[in-house]
Amino acid sequence: MFQKIVIANRGEIALRVMRTAKRMGVATVAVYSQADRNAQHVLLADQAVCIGDAPVGESYLRGDRIIEAALATGAEAIHPGYGFLSENPDFVEKVEAAGLTFIGPSSKAIRAMGLKDAAKRLMERAGVPVVPGYHGETQALVALAAKANEIGFPVLIKARAGGGGKGMRLVSDPDAFPEALAAAQREAKAAFGDERVLVEKYVETPRHIEVQVFGDMHGNVVHLFERDCSAQRRHQKVIEEAPAPGMNAQTRAAMTEAAVKAAQAISYCGAGTIEFIVDASEGLRPDRFWFMEMNTRLQVEHPVTEMITGIDLVEWQLRVASGEPLPLRQDEIMANGHAVEARLYAEDAERDFLPATGTLHHLSFPDHIDGAKLRVDAGVTQGDTITPFYDPMIAKVIVHAATRAEALNGLASALDTTQVAGSTVNLGFLTRLLRDEDFATSNLETGLIGRKQDALTRIPVPATRHVAMAIAATSGAELDTSNGDPFSALAGYGHFTQMSHRRELMRGEEKVTALVSAQRDGSLAIHIGENEATQPIIVRRADAARAAVWPGHVTVFEGADSLTFDVPDLLQAADDAAGGDRLRAPMPGLVKLVRAQTNDAVKKGQPLLVLEAMKMEHTISAPHDGVIAEIASEGAQVNDGAMLVRFEE
Structure with a gap:
């Protein structure tokens, strides 16, 4: 077994590998960019080496610097995690040329599966069905x-x-x-x-089902059952589960046999995933699935496989890479219960899942879920910042229970009690999906989210109780019911009459005002508006846990949904510079393509430019008819809120 390894990745996967390595007595070396110098994987590693500036091309994709870090620290092997260099055969060869071990498959296997067209021709020759x-x-x-x-x-x-x-x-x-x-x-x-x-x-009623495979250097290949990843938006996985709902013995046998055959065809060693597209129009059938691609690495969704099998896949990776045979034979690998994983992202689901950034001023996960096993794989902690440089995933929340229904309910409950403030997140969207009737009854296909996106991403309208909780949280009051002393509840309490304090919040363009007064039991009476004759809303200590105050804002939590209000700075004049004559960047990104120019007359809905963020393209269109007075330059790197287009008045 290795004595020390470099983890050539960041975030939750770096921490995930680190946990298993530490349990096995293997020392870990983190690599990091300047943007990640205070990241959790850096703080928890035994050693850490800076490999460059924030952009991935200057840090996490610099294989030469990662190899140098391994040699300088005396590491024997490099674990690539997923993404970045994990499926780069040239990197594998350079690692091995430096006398180090790559914890993953051979460069030959990666090349065989790296290009989808060549991989499909190979699979056809191996007798694996292809689309x-x-x-x-x-x-x-x-x-x-x-x-x-x-x-x-x-x-x-x-x-x-x-x-x-x-x-x-x-x-x-x-x-x-x-x-x-x-x-x-x-x-x-x-x-x-x-x-x-x-x-x-294109298969019109498709499900995305994949099989986890594992091979060793001694010619052994096994499968660890299947995962269903059909819940996708823009072809990216949102919720994954194992086993696949509705899977029958005949289809499972055919699919896992095909997966093992695919791995054997390239003498595969290490953890890999064979992905299939399945025609679910008549249920799961052994003659209605086709090979899509192979991921020659660990997958983001590997925890659901670990939960149902009880097998630590990272431990197996380390053992196989060090030359050991697979720890178990195929007939010794069993599946128990059902596991579901949700990916918690910093993204705006209501705005077509645009990536979001921000500092996580408040971040809280539940400790447990009744009747189920809870696991949270987080790459950040409270106070960390989600930057535009990397994938905006905050954490993976995984629940394992005896049945699928219990696992779904447990995961929804876990997300209901997860709180994030400081960045827009997809929590509400995830819970609505988990509770969707089609999803809950296993009526799955990859277009489910697209068909129901409006309903799944709709943000609730703030009710008066939400406003009252936000007002109370920003009032400066200490909600204390233990001593009944009004002086500890709100500064300025009057001896003979209750003194009211005026508070003001903003929700978008709407201003909310309220009068706040302390009660003798430590609660607060909130009069929405400025009329004390109205019936007040009483806010008590229990409500305080459902709100978080952070610089310039307050966020109220209602289950998995969150409602954020701006807290006006009374010492600062309002900024009225922005107007309807400007289009601003909805996120940080690169202006990839400009389709209009100064003095052009454009129509509402006309594409003006393409903004690239997180390596995805987003078309920015004209919100109304007008004449362009100014437009961003092609190739410009812009920040969130930067002006992209200005129209003539």
Whole structure:
């Protein structure tokens, strides 16, 4: 077994690997960028080495610096986590050339599965079913459009390299094919450095089911059952579970056999995932699944497999990479109960899941869930900042229970009692999805979220009780029912009459005012508006736990939903510079493409520019008719709120 390893990653996966390594007595070395110098994985590692500036191209993608860090610290091996360099065969070869061990598959196996078209041809030869499509070398628009017509619309355009929905476009109309192809190629080039794509038939009632496989250096390959990842938005996974709902013995046997056969075809060693697209129009059938791709690394959703099997997949990675055989035979691997994982992201679900940034001024997870096992894999803690440089995932919340219904209820309860303030998050969206009737009854397919997105992402309108709780939280009062002393409850209490304090909040453009007065039992009476004759709302100590005050704001929690109010600074004049004549960046990003210029007359809805953030493209369109007075330059790096377009008055 290794004595010391470098973890060539950040966030929750770095911490996840670190926990297992420490349990096994293996010392850990963290690598970090300047933006991550105070990150949790840096603080908890045995050693840490800075490898560059914040952009990934200057830090986490610098394989040479990571290898240098391993050699300088005396590490014997490098664990890549997922993302970044985890599926880069050139990096694997450089690691091995330096006399180090790569904790993962061989460069040959990664190359075999790295390009989707070549992988599918290989799988066809190995007898693994593949989706009908075009996987050839031709990339000309005319040729690809002709192939799409042959396959039959709808089709999927997919990047040959990489995954995560980047460089992917669903096309239903032949006339939309050219623009979709150009966008997919640009996105693929930005994300993976390879603009080549393939075209596949789109399965109209698809489920995404994948099989966890594991191989060792002695020729052994096993599976650890399947996971269902059908709950996706923009082709990115949201909720994953194991086992797959509705799976029957015949389909499981066929699918796991195909997965093992796929791994054996490339002499696979380490943890990997074989992903299948499944036609669920008539339930799960052994003749209705097709190979999509293989992820030659650990997956983000691996905890659900760990929960149902009781196997630590990172421990297996370390053992296999050090030359040991697989710890268990296939007939010794059992699955028990049901596990569900939700990805908690800093993102604005109501604004089409735009990535969000911000400091996590308040972050709280539940300690346990009655009747179920709770696991939280977080990469951050309270006070950390979500930056525009990296994936905005805050944590993975996982629940394991005896049945799927119990696991779903447990996870929804866990998310209901999770609190985040300081950044927009997707908590409310996740719980509405978990409680959706189709999802709860296993009526799954990858288009479920898209069909119900408006209902799943709608933010509740603040009720008077929410306003009262926000007012109370910012009043400066100490809600204390233990001594009945009004002096400890609110400064300025009057001996003979209750003195009211006027408070003011903003919710968007709406101003909310209230009068606050202390009660003898330590509670507060909140009169919304400024009329003390109205019936007050009483706020007590128990309500205080449902609000968090942070610089310039207060957030009220209602289950998994949160409602944030601005707290006006009375010493600072209001900023009225922004107006309807300006379009501002909804998030930090790169102006990838500009489609208009100064003095152009544009119509409402007309695309003006393409903003790239988190390696995804977002089209910014005109909110109304007008004439452009000023527009951002192509290639400009902009911050959240930066002016992109100014219209003539």
